[in-house]
Amino acid sequence: MSVIVTDSGFGADDWTLGYVPSADAANDVAALDVSSDTDPATLTDKLTSAQMIRVDFPSFADGRGFTIARQLRLAGYTGRLRAKGHVISDQYAMARRCGFDEVEISDDLAARQPEAEWAFRADWQAHDYQARMRDNG
Secondary structure (H helix, E strand, O other): OEEEEOOOEEEEOOOEEEEEEEHHHHOOOOOOEEEEOOHHHHHHHHHOOOOEEEEEEEOOOOOOOHHHHHHHHHHOOOOOOEEEEOOOHHHHHHHHHHOOOOOEEEEEHHHOOHHHHHHHHOOOHOOOOHHHHHHOO
């Protein structure tokens, strides 16, 4: 099982349409599973039909997923964007700022990093130093 983390806290996974690996996907799939070494430019034909894109984080030290999320949003993707795997609560604000809507974590990680740790970072917009710098400049 997994736990879905949003700004509202922990929740159950409500996605029921499954996922297709991006390498195997046609241009009309409902959801894509994207590995951390995927070039987002290869996904542009699939962005209009994909309702969900799930980006894998094989390690909390692997930040390529953040770049993928940002590039997908800059390319115009407006559907659900989910980080999956080894994302830790300290990275939640960064995930949201990069464009992720939610994070999928294992039950084990949820037990080690309870909901309160994630909720503490759910006010990610209030702690955006770049916005504060623009307002003061």
